[in-house]
Amino acid sequence: MRFLAEIDIMPHKELLDPQGKTVALNLKNIDVHDVKDVRIGKHIEMTLDAADANEAESKVDLACKKLLSNVIMETYSFTIKSI
């Protein structure tokens, strides 16, 4: 079966996100006001084959832990759907 995993990798809430802060500060220059916070991370779409949803989930989890995210500085979350 083929699955599509949608993965979000974000900087830990406790950590400063300088890229997000810069964007938040500059949004008023394009007339977007009242923005309180911006945090910028990665969105990854992975298409993969697996026997079932459980196997797909453990593959994506392994990929997140060992390659896609830096678990010291980032958190990850994902959803999987069959396609």
Add this chain to the structure above:
Amino acid sequence: MRFLAEIDIMPHKELLDPQGKTVALNLKNIDVHDVKDVRIGKHIEMTLDAADANEAESKVDLACKKLLSNVIMETYSFTIKSI
């Protein structure tokens, strides 16, 4: 009212995503097999104040068009919820 916008910005489907291709090729080195495609974009969480959901939506849309995404090479989508 305060809103949280979750924005995904992805490279256009027609465009090569070299970062994603590299990740897809290297996943087998950490024993994650049968990955067919990986595409990498940005995930942005924006907290903002607005009078109502419609105003929040138009603010986020403007921010995406004029600052957050490059509409020539990227597509964006977002969801908004009241917090």
